[in-house]
Amino acid sequence: MESVIRVNLEQMSYDIAIAPGSLEKLGELITPLQLGQKVLIVSNPEIFHHYGQRVITSVEKTGFEVACCTLPAGEPHKTLETLQKVYDLALEHRLERSATMIALGGGIVGDMTGFAASTWLRGINVVQVPTTLLAMVDASIGGKTGVNHPQGKNLIGAFHQPRKVIIDPLVLKTLPEREFRAGMAEVIKYGVIWDGELFTHLEQAQRLDQMQFIEPSLLQEILQRSCQSKAEVVSKDEKELGLRAILNYGHTIGHAVESLTGYTTVLHGEAVGIGMVAASRIAVKLGLWGEDCDRRQLALIEKAGLPTKLPTGLNIDDILTSLLTDKKVKNKKVRFILPTEIGVVTITDQVSSEVIREVLQGMF
Amino acid sequence: MESVIRVNLEQMSYDIAIAPGSLEKLGELITPLQLGQKVLIVSNPEIFHHYGQRVITSVEKTGFEVACCTLPAGEPHKTLETLQKVYDLALEHRLERSATMIALGGGIVGDMTGFAASTWLRGINVVQVPTTLLAMVDASIGGKTGVNHPQGKNLIGAFHQPRKVIIDPLVLKTLPEREFRAGMAEVIKYGVIWDGELFTHLEQAQRLDQMQFIEPSLLQEILQRSCQSKAEVVSKDEKELGLRAILNYGHTIGHAVESLTGYTTVLHGEAVGIGMVAASRIAVKLGLWGEDCDRRQLALIEKAGLPTKLPTGLNIDDILTSLLTDKKVKNKKVRFILPTEIGVVTITDQVSSEVIREVLQGMF
Ligand SMILES: NC(=O)c1ccc[n+]([C@@H]2O[C@H](COP(=O)([O-])OP(=O)(O)OC[C@H]3O[C@@H](n4cnc5c(N)ncnc54)[C@H](O)[C@@H]3O)[C@@H](O)[C@H]2O)c1
Numbered sequence: 001m002e003s004v005i006r007v008n009l010e011q012m013s014y015d016i017a018i019a020p021g022s023l024e025k026l027g028e029l030i031t032p033l034q035l036g037q038k039v040l041i042v043s044n045p046e047i048f049h050h051y052g053q054r055v056i057t058s059v060e061k062t063g064f065e066v067a068c069c070t071l072p073a074g075e076p077h078k079t080l081e082t083l084q085k086v087y088d089l090a091l092e093h094r095l096e097r098s099a100t101m102i103a104l105g106g107g108i109v110g111d112m113t114g115f116a117a118s119t120w121l122r123g124i125n126v127v128q129v130p131t132t133l134l135a136m137v138d139a140s141i142g143g144k145t146g147v148n149h150p151q152g153k154n155l156i157g158a159f160h161q162p163r164k165v166i167i168d169p170l171v172l173k174t175l176p177e178r179e180f181r182a183g184m185a186e187v188i189k190y191g192v193i194w195d196g197e198l199f200t201h202l203e204q205a206q207r208l209d210q211m212q213f214i215e216p217s218l219l220q221e222i223l224q225r226s227c228q229s230k231a232e233v234v235s236k237d238e239k240e241l242g243l244r245a246i247l248n249y250g251h252t253i254g255h256a257v258e259s260l261t262g263y264t265t266v267l268h269g270e271a272v273g274i275g276m277v278a279a280s281r282i283a284v285k286l287g288l289w290g291e292d293c294d295r296r297q298l299a300l301i302e303k304a305g306l307p308t309k310l311p312t313g314l315n316i317d318d319i320l321t322s323l324l325t326d327k328k329v330k331n332k333k334v335r336f337i338l339p340t341e342i343g344v345v346t347i348t349d350q351v352s353s354e355v356i357r358e359v360l361q362g363m364f
Numbered sequence: 365m366e367s368v369i370r371v372n373l374e375q376m377s378y379d380i381a382i383a384p385g386s387l388e389k390l391g392e393l394i395t396p397l398q399l400g401q402k403v404l405i406v407s408n409p410e411i412f413h414h415y416g417q418r419v420i421t422s423v424e425k426t427g428f429e430v431a432c433c434t435l436p437a438g439e440p441h442k443t444l445e446t447l448q449k450v451y452d453l454a455l456e457h458r459l460e461r462s463a464t465m466i467a468l469g470g471g472i473v474g475d476m477t478g479f480a481a482s483t484w485l486r487g488i489n490v491v492q493v494p495t496t497l498l499a500m501v502d503a504s505i506g507g508k509t510g511v512n513h514p515q516g517k518n519l520i521g522a523f524h525q526p527r528k529v530i531i532d533p534l535v536l537k538t539l540p541e542r543e544f545r546a547g548m549a550e551v552i553k554y555g556v557i558w559d560g561e562l563f564t565h566l567e568q569a570q571r572l573d574q575m576q577f578i579e580p581s582l583l584q585e586i587l588q589r590s591c592q593s594k595a596e597v598v599s600k601d602e603k604e605l606g607l608r609a610i611l612n613y614g615h616t617i618g619h620a621v622e623s624l625t626g627y628t629t630v631l632h633g634e635a636v637g638i639g640m641v642a643a644s645r646i647a648v649k650l651g652l653w654g655e656d657c658d659r660r661q662l663a664l665i666e667k668a669g670l671p672t673k674l675p676t677g678l679n680i681d682d683i684l685t686s687l688l689t690d691k692k693v694k695n696k697k698v699r700f701i702l703p704t705e706i707g708v709v710t711i712t713d714q715v716s717s718e719v720i721r722e723v724l725q726g727m728f
Pocket residue numbers: 044046047050073074075078105106107108109111131132133134135138139140141142143144145153154171172173174175176179268
């Protein structure tokens with residue numbers, strides 16, 4: 001079982017390789033890229049504990065000179081300050097321009113390592129080895145990298161495409177179940193915005209809430225179709241000038257929910273699930289799509305074990321204010337991605353505060 | 365007296381506008397770029413004191429919403445930590461993706477502002493308004509941006525092209541003379557590596573060591589030809605994959621001198637001057653160019669009032685070691701840019717330590 005997906009970006013093109021057991025073959029998989037000899041593996045203590053040695057062994061076996069760096073886990077550590085540790089090791093290990101950083105971890109490790117690689121000597125190679133479902137289907141692909149500003153997520157960053165993305169679905173076995181479900185929200189997102197067949201296949205699955213209840217072949221298909229969706233969108237709009245905005249489906253209200261809950265009680269994927277529920281309802285109210293589609297999406301989100309209600313205690317006025325301070329806001333108009341049929345969305349900044357308010361009120 | 369030079373980089377192309385008095389016209393000059401409304405002027409206290417108000421007035425007059433940020437002067441402050449101040453103001457002033465940072469200062473302000481603009485929201489506009497001779501003819505053009513690592517210069521950075529470079533030669537009146545001479549080293553560099561006519565025109569000048577002794581028309585020509593040289597080289601090799609390396613003429617040994625003297629006693633341009641003297645002598649020893657050319661270059665460097673000897677106290681073994689730790693070192697071979705005739709250089713990594721040592725020994 002093996003899939004290779006191409007992300008087409010001219011000279012920056014790269015492959016996403018998905019195969020159980022690929023962690024052990026990491027060295028062989030990156031050898032054709034003609035990288036320099038030095039590699040810096042960046043991870044966090046938990047992930048490194050599970051998979052670090054396997055990666056080191058594989059990469060050293062193929063002749064690379066390896067150093068490692070673990071960063072503290074958690075969103076509060078996704079900062080310029082934490083990056084300093086990566087830079088220090090890059091210096092100590094004398095990474096040259098041909099050197100490579102390997103991001104072994106979830107989206108946090110991936111974003112930080114990508115940004116460090118983008119800025120070390122004005123850009124060295126990075127290979128993404130995502131270990132969360134969310135990072136596999138989303139964060140590791142497309143070259144968005146960055147860290148947080150104390151007052152806002154991902155405000156500081158760069159576009160820096162990886163040389164390769166290597167996905168080993170087996171690492172999901174140790175991923176906390178809640179994180180798995182959170183990643184599933186992004187999978188459902190691709191079903192709604194891009195790949196209607198993925199959506200129906202998800203509908204046919206018995207369960208979606210735990211890795212152990214999902215057939216390996218279905219998991220492979222989920223990964224493959226999700227990565228394919230992201231790859232296609234990114235290939236058509238590398239720098240997020242237009243189309244790529246559709247990837248933010250569910251993220252408009254999702255981001256507000258995350259930000260108002262301090263990025264701690266609600267996971268990103270959970271917030272996206274809630275945001276998709278809201279966007280779908282807004283679409284119904286605007287007559288963009290039907291109640292039936294709305295119900296089908298809701299059922300899928302519930303099957304994935306994700307919350308579909310707003311966290312108690314949230315204030316609707318605060319959500320509306322937060323929507324206006326999002327960095328994607330242009331000319332003070334909030335932009336929504338709204339579904340029109342399963343697999344198709346549209347972008348609009350013509351949603352009135354009244355409609356948003358009404359929808360949110362129905363979501364407690 | 366007005367020159368406009370185009371830097372050709374496809375969609376990233378931009379103009380360098382050189383004209384006395386352009387500081388007062390800054391607002392008009394950037395209006396055609398269709399920038400967003402918000403502008404953040406980044407400078408340092410000294411430069412801002414001289415020119416800040418003029419820039420603010422001009423930019424506000426044309427309808428921009430302006431905020432300002434001054435960073436502490438000096439190489440030790442060219443760090444990620446100092447950048448935090450720019451990011452804080454970017455957040456406070458709510459800079460959106462269409463916003464613009466204006467770098468009003470020398471290479472330090474330019475490099476930091478460029479890097480901040482490159483990484484804020486993964487890239488916003490930057491306009492370079494260089495106020496030192498060095499920044500005018502070199503640092504402001506070509507999109508190299510960055511900050512220092514505590515243990516190495518410019519190790520953290522990005523390529524980020526400005527939307528425009530605006531040069532007002534009149535600001536050089538307040539520039540310390542020593543800084544002016546340091547910038548002249550880079551001017552002479554262009555004469556040696558690219559523009560032989562510039563070299564002969566410099567030879568014809570009465571003096572080159574102080575702004576006040578240089579005819580405005582010659583100064584305009586110096587700026588124009590230097591910028592043109594840099595623009596041509598950069599246009600041919602944006603990401604420093606090949607040709608652009610020739611801009612490092614004099615910088616190989618120059619960087620070693622800077623690094624060993626702690627970046628405090630010797631200015632960058634002074635170190636480059638010393639490095640050019642050394643490179644020229646190496647070229648003579650290798651039979652690449654003649655004693656006469658070597659003498660002509662030396663005379664020019666002396667006329668610019670620049671040092672041509674190594675600082676006392678430097679140890680030659682330390683210089684050799686330092687050469688090997690430069691970030692441009694590939695496969696442990698030091699790469700030299702060596703002149704073959706006035707206006708032409710070649711790149712080689714075939715210079716033996718013995719030759720380097722011999723040349724350096726003759727430079728105390
Ligand atoms: N760059 C992008 O395009 C993009 C897209 C979406 C999200 N993101 C970013 O990704 C981040 C979220 O990423 P995430 O959801 O992967 O969270 P994460 O990186 O914080 O990982 C979640 C948790 O799971 C643990 N973990 C990861 N893999 C594991 C494994 N295989 N076994 C056991 N434990 C494991 C981690 O240690 C962590 O505690 C956010 O910072 C977000 O901004 C980036």
